[in-house]
Amino acid sequence: MKNDQAPSTIDYEAYVDGQLDAARRFAVEDHLSRHPQQAAQLMSDLSLRTGLQLLHVALPPLSAGTAALAQRLQQPSPPRRRLMPAAMVAAFGLVASSLVLMSWLRSPPAYVIDALSSHRTAMLRATLASQLESPGFDAEEILRATQISMPALPEGWHVTDVQLFPYPKGLALLIAVRTTGNQALSIFAVRERSSAPARPDAVREGRQSIAYWSENGVSYALTGDGEPAAIDATAETLAALWKS
Amino acid sequence: MAESPPDSLFHDLDDDLSSMRRYARSLCADASAADDVVQDSLLKALERRDSFRAQGSRKSWLLSIVHNVFVSGLRRRQAESLRDQRFAETLTQQLPAEQEQQARLAEIARSFAGLPELQREVLHLVAIEGMSYQQAAEVLSVPIGTVMSRLSRARAAMRKHNDNDEHDDAQPASLRIVGGRDEE
Numbered sequence: 238m239k240n241d242q243a244p245s246t247i248d249y250e251a252y253v254d255g256q257l258d259a260a261r262r263f264a265v266e267d268h269l270s271r272h273p274q275q276a277a278q279l280m281s282d283l284s285l286r287t288g289l290q291l292l293h294v295a296l297p298p299l300s301a302g303t304a305a306l307a308q309r310l311q312q313p314s315p316p317r318r319r320l321m322p323a324a325m326v327a328a329f330g331l332v333a334s335s336l337v338l339m340s341w342l343r344s345p346p347a348y349v350i351d352a353l354s355s356h357r358t359a360m361l362r363a364t365l366a367s368q369l370e371s372p373g374f375d376a377e378e379i380l381r382a383t384q385i386s387m388p389a390l391p392e393g394w395h396v397t398d399v400q401l402f403p404y405p406k407g408l409a410l411l412i413a414v415r416t417t418g419n420q421a422l423s424i425f426a427v428r429e430r431s432s433a434p435a436r437p438d439a440v441r442e443g444r445q446s447i448a449y450w451s452e453n454g455v456s457y458a459l460t461g462d463g464e465p466a467a468i469d470a471t472a473e474t475l476a477a478l479w480k481s
Numbered sequence: 482m483a484e485s486p487p488d489s490l491f492h493d494l495d496d497d498l499s500s501m502r503r504y505a506r507s508l509c510a511d512a513s514a515a516d517d518v519v520q521d522s523l524l525k526a527l528e529r530r531d532s533f534r535a536q537g538s539r540k541s542w543l544l545s546i547v548h549n550v551f552v553s554g555l556r557r558r559q560a561e562s563l564r565d566q567r568f569a570e571t572l573t574q575q576l577p578a579e580q581e582q583q584a585r586l587a588e589i590a591r592s593f594a595g596l597p598e599l600q601r602e603v604l605h606l607v608a609i610e611g612m613s614y615q616q617a618a619e620v621l622s623v624p625i626g627t628v629m630s631r632l633s634r635a636r637a638a639m640r641k642h643n644d645n646d647e648h649d650d651a652q653p654a655s656l657r658i659v660g661g662r663d664e665e
Binding site for chain 2: 253286288290293295297307312354361
């Protein structure tokens with residue numbers, strides 16, 4: 238059998254993975270047809286693959302949240318800018334690649350990513366008719382219930398949504414606000430000591446920027462569309478206002 | 482799902498959604514964590530929908546989002562501890578009761594669940610989702626050679642697991658395929 242060249246490892250693996258064109262597939266099969274022991278190994282490898290497929294046929298029932306989001310993704314892209322309320326622009330704004338996300342994850346404290354995702358969820362909630370916002374906000378009550386102090390907001394800002402949700406060390410609070418300039422921002426606060434500085438620092442992720450700082454054992458983040466410098470300046474104002 | 486206009490690049494999402502859910506489950510090794518990853522991924526897909534190009538593979542695009550959401554989040558660490566035991570059980574629980582070769586499938590489930598994350602994710606994409614090496618490389622953002630070597634190691638680990646459990650065959654088949662001369 239002068240020409241009965243055994244397939245290379247690469248060809249063999251590629252055969253199992255269904256990656257070969259007909260000519261190379263034929264070469265592998267022709268060889269194996271004369272080598273029963275290797276052919277049996279191939280069948281065993283193929284059965285691993287088929288077994289894995291069988292194991293993944295069934296999926297648990299789709300959760301309502303996932304179904305709603307999938308439904309939303311199937312709708313045509315909403316017209317941008319002109320007809321969209323500002324909140325939707327924020328929620329659907331272009332986001333830089335996750336590489337950017339991961340590169341800045343190294344420096345800011347971990348809760349900043351949660352602040353960002355809560356912000357986006359809040360902006361999405363604002364666009365969903367079935368999700369009622371809860372704009373009632375009572376700083377005293379929140380403080381009593383969560384030990385998170387949320388001092389007064391600047392004059393002219395109004396609260397559009399307040400959400401409390403579980404966090405590894407207690408509760409996190411998210412307050413969505415609309416500023417006097419009609420900008421949609423969110424303030425995220427969690428009772429957790431973190432590496433966040435006392436004076437706000439800001440980072441950017443896609444269209445949003447997040448300023449983060451801490452005060453008296455509470456870590457805060459301010460998230461909104463725009464340049465980090467602008468969000469940072471707003472956060473400085475807030476932090477200063479709260480100190481006074 | 483309800484009718485959606487034909488102009489949407491995201492119509493008929495069911496199959497791709499199932500792919501996202503399966504892949505998230507293999508990554509997270511936990512159904513509810515997987516559901517969170519899928520939801521976060523859908524939110525990201527909504528945010529970035531304008532960056533998706535019609536000529537690209539939608540499934541690859543969506544699975545790469547699932548992948549990035551998983552690796553950039555806390556779930557990766559959670560998955561480490563859950564992977565081995567519960568995940569294999571989850572997979573086999575859903576087999577139809579009349580499925581023959583239950584034991585063999587349970588074995589495959591256990592060895593798959595026990596694979597290191599980097600091998601499991603690539604094996605999932607190629608074996609379960611039927612992706613080409615090139616597509617898997619794109620989803621994972623690694624060179625195609627890395628895909629092939631991880632797959633090869635994954636398969637070797639699963640064979641080893643499998644061989645350890647074989648009791649009847651006297652002579653194990655040779656695992657070496659280069660230069661096989663058994664019939665000459």
